[in-house]
Amino acid sequence: MLVYNFTLALRSLRERIQLTILMVLAIAIGIGLLITVQTMSYQGDKIPLAHKADKIFFVQADNRDIGAEPIVRQPFMTYLTYRDANNIINADTPASKHTTVWKSDVILNSFDQDVRPFRASTVVTNNNFFSMFDVPFQYGGAWSESADRGAEPVVILTKESNDLLFGGKNSVGQQLRVNALTVTVVGVMAEWNLGRRFYDESYRMGRKDTAFIPDTFAIKNNINRRERLDCLPQDRDKQTAYRTKDVDGLINSECTFVRLWAELPDPNLADQYREFLTQYVMSQKELGRFPRELNNYVTSLYTMVTLRNELNGSRNPLAYIAPLFFIVCLLNAIGILLAKFMRKSKEVSLRRALGAKKWVLMTQYLFEVLIVGVLGGIVGTALAYLGLQGMLHVQIYQSDYAVTAQALSHAFALDWVMMAKSILTAMVSSVVIGLYPIWRVVNIAPASQLKSQ
């Protein structure tokens, strides 16, 4: 019976093939735009470093003056002072590892005169960074703890900067200059597909950082701070000097510019860590610091990213337009379906008169709309793929070709989840739009249409 119904459904679809094609197209175009937009936000909202996002914590404590503005958006609250970050790292905490991150711009220049110098977006950190964030290495590895203690002149390059400076060869042990300082390469990272760059809280996808240097080395040699500096009101006029010149003033000041990340062996230790942080801030209050009420946050990477996604959620107008667009397409498909089914009135009334049951007819028509739905889903997925490629190229065009398609493609990739979602959405919506037309057509009274002609 099912097979019979299925062949009938196929025959009916072939009967007026233009209408079938129109219907498939209507669903496909709607699905295409919807899945394009949804894939972008699905890829854009993915949690980076997902397998340990619940164990990595971002540490914030509010040292600002009493008159400072209230905290509205916690992820954008100030970072830590250099002093507090180091005090916390050296204290006895539940964390197994800590790392600090701040950013700089350095000029990498080779001793080889043929290689032109270039500016590298630089991460200033300690050696835990590489193990905490699972950084893959092509050559060498992280610098040692003693390099951190001794402020040794070492650098870790990325594949990109190693290609530029050393032609992609194993450069471990080679020397180059950071600005005018001679440093030694200890490691070259392999392609690090982080998705969004969470560790500096920029959540950027395209351009990557191309050099990593130890914090102690950067402070000792006064490498410039390309950072958001938040100072107390009385220090604001010193901010420019703190960025480029007065490094000693900066690290002893109340200006915040250091991001502190902690790794806990167990997510449940977060409360203990919060307890510790409260005690630390209280002890500092006794020294006359931290004048405000307690605003301490120990936030998991997972929560940080989720908060961030919520804040960015409503930006893209297409996110609102696509669902409406999809509904318009479905309404169109209903119209076509209705026209198609009502032409069958005579056939249906004849079959009913000959004793066909309602549910038999119903399954036949259900098959018909489901086939349309599946076809619409498949074509729609193909359209979504094209749409995403188009969006990727628009993005590259917008960045003035400063990012490569390769660096961005993960943000516009259609994976199995989204493909399944696409076809499932098409099938479900095809059944929904089929409900009314099917109900109309199976309720035609038997033999009613046979009178005339």
Add this chain to the structure above:
Amino acid sequence: MEFRPILLSLKQNKFLSLLISVQVMLTVTVLSIATSITVETLKAWNMPSGLDHENIVSVRTQFFDPEVNLANAIVNDVNRIKQIPGVIEVTPNQEIPFDAGRPSKVYLSSEQDAEGFDTNFFDMNVDGHKVLGLTLIAGRFFNQTEVIQSSAEQATPVSVVMISQDMAKELFKDHSPLGKTLYLAKESQPVQIIGVYSNFMNGERLNGRGKSYHTIMRPQVIWQHGNNPNYLIKVEQGSAASLFEPITQALYQTPGRYIYGIEKLTRTQKRMYDGRGSQGAILLVVSLVLVLIAGFGVAGLVSFLITQRQKQIGIRRALGATKWSVIRYFIVENSMLTIFGLLMGTLLTMLFSYLMTQGSGQSFLSFSQVLYCSVFIWLINIAAVWLPARRAAKVSPAIVTRSA
């Protein structure tokens, strides 16, 4: 008019009528939102630049070696670039046209509560106006003695400036700005305006506020480590791309520097607009596809309605209705549904624009856009009815007499 019979017949076809109205409602919502955002993003888009941007090269460079003598380096740079065949003029500069940074404010008086006027400062040497190819509107250009060339620590403020045509209009309306004084910052020494030059584009930020051409030119070349000048170079017609390499080589003759970027101003201009341009284009394409789909949909539904009512049309024709009155009947019927849908759609548009701007608080919706979109969709719908209705009107009156 036949409103009553139409309403009665609509009651017979409740579902289809609702379908048309809902479709119109959603279409007008999407179209209004899309065009409103597009109009907003494309405001002041691709305006005339006032520059021969295809033949001006912009080089951004920085010194990383703190031992470099910047004063000598700048003199050498300018001389070396000038010697390259194909180069016409060169000037050190800070702000780059199409890419000017945060706007500054200038004041007409030194009072505390004086009104500030937005502008961007362009610091150049005596050849600056030749590089940009500016026309003198009034007064005179700078002479060599007025140009301040100094390190940032020792620099004295300039005493004369030139302003752009639009800047002059905003500051002094119809009066001549020549010889007037201007304060380039609060509590600063006044400067004298010696000339007015033709407009050129400053950058995205003031462009967004409708002040694309508000600029002030200062005769100064100031340097400091970490903040040394860039260069703007006027080259011979069409030779810009071929000069990138010679210019780069000339600059690299001074060690301890790197070149961050070298490009034609045309490319700087592209970068200024292309984010907004492509967003607008995407929304417009989506809207167009939507209008097409919705148009086809309405045409399909109407032709279905008409086939169902062949007999009714035949009867009316037999009773003496003209072809035109049959067509009119369908147009009126469809317009009633459309207008109902448009009204609902306007409400929905307001709801959506409220939801979308909750975060930013900046409304993009313009009611004239909603009105234009409504009229447009109505016209499209009339066209979609017209074709099937004309076919229907051709039904011969005799058709009813035939069967049954």
